[in-house]
Amino acid sequence: MAAGNTPENRSSQYTLQNDESSTSAARSYDDQGPAVKEEPLVVERVPWSVIAQEFTEIWGRHDPQDPQPEHTEVIGINGSGKTLWMCKAVQERMLSRHTACIILQSKPADETIMQLGWPIVTNGDVKRALKERWCVYWPLTNATGNERKRYQADMFKRLLDALWRPNANTIVVLDDVGYIQGLHTSRGEPLNPDIEMYLREGRSSGITCLLVKQRPQGAKREMHSETYWTIAFAPKDEDDQERFAQLFGNRKQFQPIFAQMNSEKHEFLIKYHRSGLAVISWIDTPLRPLARPKPNVKSRS
Numbered sequence: 001m002a003a004g005n006t007p008e009n010r011s012s013q014y015t016l017q018n019d020e021s022s023t024s025a026a027r028s029y030d031d032q033g034p035a036v037k038e039e040p041l042v043v044e045r046v047p048w049s050v051i052a053q054e055f056t057e058i059w060g061r062h063d064p065q066d067p068q069p070e071h072t073e074v075i076g077i078n079g080s081g082k083t084l085w086m087c088k089a090v091q092e093r094m095l096s097r098h099t100a101c102i103i104l105q106s107k108p109a110d111e112t113i114m115q116l117g118w119p120i121v122t123n124g125d126v127k128r129a130l131k132e133r134w135c136v137y138w139p140l141t142n143a144t145g146n147e148r149k150r151y152q153a154d155m156f157k158r159l160l161d162a163l164w165r166p167n168a169n170t171i172v173v174l175d176d177v178g179y180i181q182g183l184h185t186s187r188g189e190p191l192n193p194d195i196e197m198y199l200r201e202g203r204s205s206g207i208t209c210l211l212v213k214q215r216p217q218g219a220k221r222e223m224h225s226e227t228y229w230t231i232a233f234a235p236k237d238e239d240d241q242e243r244f245a246q247l248f249g250n251r252k253q254f255q256p257i258f259a260q261m262n263s264e265k266h267e268f269l270i271k272y273h274r275s276g277l278a279v280i281s282w283i284d285t286p287l288r289p290l291a292r293p294k295p296n297v298k299s300r301s
């Protein structure tokens with residue numbers, strides 16, 4: 001990717017990385033872009049299988065000489081395809097860069113995540129979760145209501161505390177971050193300050209936060225400002241279109257894009273905030289369990 005501007009590389013380097021040869025339409029996605037701002041946007045449609053490789057290469061490697069984690073936010077209503085996108089993205093990182101990943105899961109059941117085939121740690125065993133390197137950390141209990149929430153909070157806190165160390169070099173997925181943020185431990189401590197700390201300071205320990213959520217307004221503003229990639233599925237009504245469009249920088253430009261997206265096809269808009277470029281995509285290959293690398297394999301940052 002370092003040599004991304006050579007003609008040979010241009011065809012594989014699709015549309016997300018900054019590229020001076022881009023058309024004016026493609027370049028007008030930039031938040032601070034000058035004169036082209038009010039022109040209608042033309043956003044390409046590209047199946048995920050075509051751009052997945054490029055995404056995996058540039059995610060956190062804007063400057064390959066100095067790789068820095070890039071927090072990522074995935075937004076969409078129930079059943080839009082958020083967890084499927086997340087699973088594909090972390091699976092690719094596992095295969096091509098051996099980046100460790102722990103998925104914090106809180107739902108009672110989730111068919112999509114099961115298809116990833118990663119071990120599931122249900123008893124809060126943090127040591128095991130770290131040793132596996134690729135796993136779903138999914139504390140389960142028979143308790144209900146607030147007792148269940150406190151149990152989940154205790155287990156998540158335990159993991160977040162253990163992961164907080166120099167060179168953690170891990171992707172931390174918070175699936176339904178809005179729910180996790182609202183939890184309090186049995187000692188009454190809110191989890192939100194830990195999550196804010198992960199977002200603000202995690203990058204220096206090599207931590208990439210991948211936030212999955214249903215609504216943009218559920219999370220604090222700070223969350224968006226720390227995010228380098230936004231993936232948003234078709235919103236369900238005009239109000240949501242407006243809120244989603246705001247996350248992409250220029251509301252007027254992005255609202256019509258959201259209005260034309262096909263939710264039946266599980267289309268999403270992905271934007272790289274460093275380059276200002278965006279495309280519409282959809283997952284076009286099935287999620288299958290793939291062998292994990294050996295736990296002691298070195299990751300490529």
Ligand SMILES: Nc1ncnc2c1ncn2[C@@H]1O[C@H](COP(=O)(O)OP(=O)(O)OP(=O)(O)O)[C@@H](O)[C@H]1O
Binds near residue numbers: 083
């Ligand atoms: N591109 C796609 N092609 C075919 N099926 C898809 C696609 N995207 C998602 N689905 C299917 O839609 C269903 C919901 O997907 P997923 O679990 O990823 O949604 P979600 O946004 O995480 O939902 P929730 O908010 O309930 O967690 C799953 O059965 C999934 O396989």
Ligand SMILES: [Mg+2]
Binds near residue numbers: 083110175
């Ligand atoms: Mg989901």
